[in-house]
Amino acid sequence: MMIPQNEAELAEILASAKAPLNIQGGGTRGFAVAGDTLSTSGLTGIELYEPGSLTLVAKAGTTIAEIETLLDDEGQRLAFEPMDSRGLLATTGAPTIGGAFAANASGPRRIQGGAARDHLLGVRFVDGVGGIIKNGGRVMKNVTGYDLVKLMAGAHGTLGVLTEVSLKVLPKPEAAGTISVSVVDLSAAVAAMSVALGSPYDVSGASYDPAAGLAHVRVEGFAQSVQYRSGQLAQELARFGAVEEQIGAHELWQDIRDVAGFHGQAGDVWRISVKPSDAVVLAPALQAEALQFDWGGGLIWALMPEGSDLRARMGQTGVQGHATLVRSSQKIRAKLGQFAPQPAPLDVISKGLRQQFDPNGVLNSGLMG
Amino acid sequence: MEMPSPDPAILARKAHLVRRLTAVLPADALIQDEMETRAYECDALTAYKCPPLLAVLPRSTQEVSDVLRICYEEGVPVVPRGAGTSLAGGALPTADSVILGVARMNEVLETDYDNRIIKVQTGRTNLSVSGAVEEEEFFYAPDPSSQLACAIAGNIAMNSGGAHCLKYGVTTNNLMGVTLVMMDGTVVEIGGAHLDAGGLDLLGVICGSEGQLGVVTEATLRILRKPEGARPVLIGYDSNEVAGACVSDIIKAGVLPVAIEFMDRPCIEACEAFAKAGYPMCEALLIIEVEGSEDEIAHQLQLITDIARRHNPVELREAHDADEAGRIWLGRKSAFGAMGQINDYMCLDGTIPVSSLPFVLRRIGELSQEFGLDVANVFHAGDGNMHPLILFDANKPGDLELCEEFGAEVLKLCVDAGGCLTGEHGVGIEKRDLMLYQYAPEDLEAQLRVKDVFDPKWLLNPAKVFPLSVTETRRASALAAE
Numbered sequence: 001m002m003i004p005q006n007e008a009e010l011a012e013i014l015a016s017a018k019a020p021l022n023i024q025g026g027g028t029r030g031f032a033v034a035g036d037t038l039s040t041s042g043l044t045g046i047e048l049y050e051p052g053s054l055t056l057v058a059k060a061g062t063t064i065a066e067i068e069t070l071l072d073d074e075g076q077r078l079a080f081e082p083m084d085s086r087g088l089l090a091t092t093g094a095p096t097i098g099g100a101f102a103a104n105a106s107g108p109r110r111i112q113g114g115a116a117r118d119h120l121l122g123v124r125f126v127d128g129v130g131g132i133i134k135n136g137g138r139v140m141k142n143v144t145g146y147d148l149v150k151l152m153a154g155a156h157g158t159l160g161v162l163t164e165v166s167l168k169v170l171p172k173p174e175a176a177g178t179i180s181v182s183v184v185d186l187s188a189a190v191a192a193m194s195v196a197l198g199s200p201y202d203v204s205g206a207s208y209d210p211a212a213g214l215a216h217v218r219v220e221g222f223a224q225s226v227q228y229r230s231g232q233l234a235q236e237l238a239r240f241g242a243v244e245e246q247i248g249a250h251e252l253w254q255d256i257r258d259v260a261g262f263h264g265q266a267g268d269v270w271r272i273s274v275k276p277s278d279a280v281v282l283a284p285a286l287q288a289e290a291l292q293f294d295w296g297g298g299l300i301w302a303l304m305p306e307g308s309d310l311r312a313r314m315g316q317t318g319v320q321g322h323a324t325l326v327r328s329s330q331k332i333r334a335k336l337g338q339f340a341p342q343p344a345p346l347d348v349i350s351k352g353l354r355q356q357f358d359p360n361g362v363l364n365s366g367l368m369g
Numbered sequence: 370m371e372m373p374s375p376d377p378a379i380l381a382r383k384a385h386l387v388r389r390l391t392a393v394l395p396a397d398a399l400i401q402d403e404m405e406t407r408a409y410e411c412d413a414l415t416a417y418k419c420p421p422l423l424a425v426l427p428r429s430t431q432e433v434s435d436v437l438r439i440c441y442e443e444g445v446p447v448v449p450r451g452a453g454t455s456l457a458g459g460a461l462p463t464a465d466s467v468i469l470g471v472a473r474m475n476e477v478l479e480t481d482y483d484n485r486i487i488k489v490q491t492g493r494t495n496l497s498v499s500g501a502v503e504e505e506e507f508f509y510a511p512d513p514s515s516q517l518a519c520a521i522a523g524n525i526a527m528n529s530g531g532a533h534c535l536k537y538g539v540t541t542n543n544l545m546g547v548t549l550v551m552m553d554g555t556v557v558e559i560g561g562a563h564l565d566a567g568g569l570d571l572l573g574v575i576c577g578s579e580g581q582l583g584v585v586t587e588a589t590l591r592i593l594r595k596p597e598g599a600r601p602v603l604i605g606y607d608s609n610e611v612a613g614a615c616v617s618d619i620i621k622a623g624v625l626p627v628a629i630e631f632m633d634r635p636c637i638e639a640c641e642a643f644a645k646a647g648y649p650m651c652e653a654l655l656i657i658e659v660e661g662s663e664d665e666i667a668h669q670l671q672l673i674t675d676i677a678r679r680h681n682p683v684e685l686r687e688a689h690d691a692d693e694a695g696r697i698w699l700g701r702k703s704a705f706g707a708m709g710q711i712n713d714y715m716c717l718d719g720t721i722p723v724s725s726l727p728f729v730l731r732r733i734g735e736l737s738q739e740f741g742l743d744v745a746n747v748f749h750a751g752d753g754n755m756h757p758l759i760l761f762d763a764n765k766p767g768d769l770e771l772c773e774e775f776g777a778e779v780l781k782l783c784v785d786a787g788g789c790l791t792g793e794h795g796v797g798i799e800k801r802d803l804m805l806y807q808y809a810p811e812d813l814e815a816q817l818r819v820k821d822v823f824d825p826k827w828l829l830n831p832a833k834v835f836p837l838s839v840t841e842t843r844r845a846s847a848l849a850a851e
Binding site for chain 2: 050051052053054055074075104106110111114115117118127131132133134135137138139140141142143144145146147148149150151153154155158159170171172173174191194197198199200202221222224225228273274275276277278295298299320321322324339340342343345346349350352353355356357368369
């Protein structure tokens with residue numbers, strides 16, 4: 001494993017790289033490819049933190065734990081709620097901030113506060129031939145030139161290795177409340193979540209657990225406001241089934257974020273993004289062993305019998321969206337691919353970009369197509 | 370502002386190009402008369418003008434595709450245009466270019482309240498997107514000042530923001546899918562009604578690419594339910610520093626207003642003279658708006674005014690009803706009009722870290738003295754997006770150039786303070802030559818490589834965003850290939 005201690009060392013390694021490398025942050029998110037590992041874990045440290053400007057700049061290998069501890073002291077947080085994949089994937093190590101952005105790891109708050117990419121303000125990265133590139137900055141609004149920041153978020157290290165990230169942080173709300181509704185089926189759950197998300201009550205989480213038959217809706221903010229909105233939602237959602245209100249429920253949302261229901265269970269795990277109302281059409285067609293729903297139905301986690309081609313089943317329904325194979329054996333991953341193949345014209349563009357930023361194919365080669 | 374000289378070979382082929390375009394467009398969609406093409410000679414950056422060779426106003430994605438394919442085959446540059454409200458010269462043509470205006474494509478294609486999306490043709494104006502969903506109490510969040518006139522196409526090209534983006538984000542945070550026509554005529558669908566388009570985040574790089582990567586003809590946008598209510602508070606201070614500290618304290622306290630607007634004395638004076646909103650005469654004025662139910666609003670305003678009082682305001686005025694709220698916003702909303710009455714002005718758009726606010730304002734004041742030009746500051750303080758308005762006299766020889774020089778110094782100051790050249794207006798031609806101040810050549814090269822992929826012949830809006838010297842080789846080789 002190569003662990004460069006600074007950006008220049010990392011650039012040197014990439015400038016002379018001849019064979020494909022496995023680019024790794026904390027190595028917890030299950031996107032490893034064949035090849036020598038190039039780790040960013042030596043690039044650590046928080047460079048700048050200005051609570052009054054809601055911005056933080058850190059080296060890519062800085063652990064999320066370190067950042068969250070610092071933010072917590074100032075009553076702030078990473079609002080995109082990055083998933084901790086270790087329970088689901090049985091990985092060890094410490095998730096890094098660079099890894100969270102490279103995977104665009106966004107939790108339940110995606111529907112309200114945006115994805116990880118929406119909180120990334122600036123990057124420094126090294127491309128596949130060792131070029132050091134900067135894009136964006138450390139201010140909230142920036143349209144100076146092309147937004148390569150977004151392009152790097154979710155590129156899973158295939159266009160460059162992140163060395164430094166600048167991000168937007170947000171105040172931690174005073175209180176959170178959860179309204180849980182007993183619903184008869186998925187269709188009712190999606191309808192209930194749609195009512196909540198279409199309300200003026202600023203819902204920051206809408207998840208459905210089919211095993212428990214419960215749809216959970218979260219509101220956050222000042223205590224009295226949470227109490228008010230929670231009460232309003234409880235009233236509006238009562239027509240879908242029995243309603244329970246609770247304060248806090250931090251662990252429940254952590255479990256939803258980390259798909260705790262699938263931990264330790266055998267099978268492949270897929271993550272699917274669809275139009276929320278399409279969940280009702282898609283879910284039965286998947287023939288999954290277990291399902292979890294987030295984002296009002298727009299995010300489906302499916303536990304599938306090993307080797308099932310979920311994308312083929314999805315294709316038959318005609319539902320638009322995309323499915324990522326998050327957990328499987330090496331063999332199944334090689335056969336099905338972790339990322340959904342793209343339509344031809346998009347594939348041409350993506351290949352073109354990879355050719356530009358990684359002409360020798362050393363950066364997580366083959367991972368995204 | 371230098372523009373590339375028109376290619377005589379293209380000018381000579383005008384009739385041929387007209388014949389080819391006539392074959393794919395309805396008669397009223399092609400403008401070739403020299404008197405009529407003049408309507409497209411500039412956008413809202415009126416200091417620079419040049420009529421295009423032709424203008425086309427297609428009505429469908431297919432027509433856009435046909436036009437682009439023909440221009441691609443003929444090697445003719447294309448300048449996409451939304452409503453022509455760019456303050457950065459993003460839609461300024463060259464004499465050998467075809468203006469491709471999407472203004473006639475303004476249909477709502479789909480509204481879906483259950484999934485909280487609207488799909489529109491991109492010639493639709495920003496405000497009329499909200500208008501289309503108003504009945505159901507929904508709205509489209511990004512709200513640039515020009516929202517009555519500006520088109521979604523231009524919003525996407527410039528990644529437009531607005532006063533309320535502190536809470537709701539800018540265009541890129543509210544854009545879920547696009548139909549993109551590539552320069553060679555290929556039609557590409559990216560994203561849609563689901564969150565996070567698969568694969569690389571192409572949507573993210575297209576948004577804000579100033580019409581250089583493709584022409585967006587349709588867009589799927591996130592819509593939100595309107596809050597129950599909103600109310601502003603007006604707070605006056607006798608120094609910019611104190612007002613800046615107040616903003617910072619409010620944010621640190623965990624209150625996240627939907628808007629925090631800041632006006633300095635020259636701006637307050639001009640607005641007051643123009644709109645008579647009853648603003649106090651002081652050094653700095655904050656307008657802070659919060660949303661929610663009546664109780665929630667009252668609670669947040671209480672927190673804000675408590676913090677504000679600790680900084681000894683000279684004025685603190687809460688709106689208790691819609692009428693009072695309207696009066697508080699009146700001056701701010703007429704700021705640009707007020708400036709226009711006094712003089713010609715140039716509106717800058719740099720962004721700075723909020724913490725540098727007092728320093729940057731002081732320095733702008735010093736520069737104003739040095740250049741002998743007045744400047745008024747009005748801006749979105751919560752996110753550090755400044756809009757210094759430099760006053761000049763367009764009829765006085767040399768004044769525009771002096772003003773541009775002053776503007777450039779202010780933008781460099783923003784970069785020095787840890788910020789950037791443009792927060793929401795875009796680079797266009799206006800800030801093109803300053804790009805090397807913010808970015809190293811290799812940083813710009815990385816961006817050019819992206820354009821190489823989308824538009825290998827460098828025909829889409831080629832003279833914008835990057836310094837001409839930086840793009841010269843690419844533009845020349847594209848021409849030589851003809």
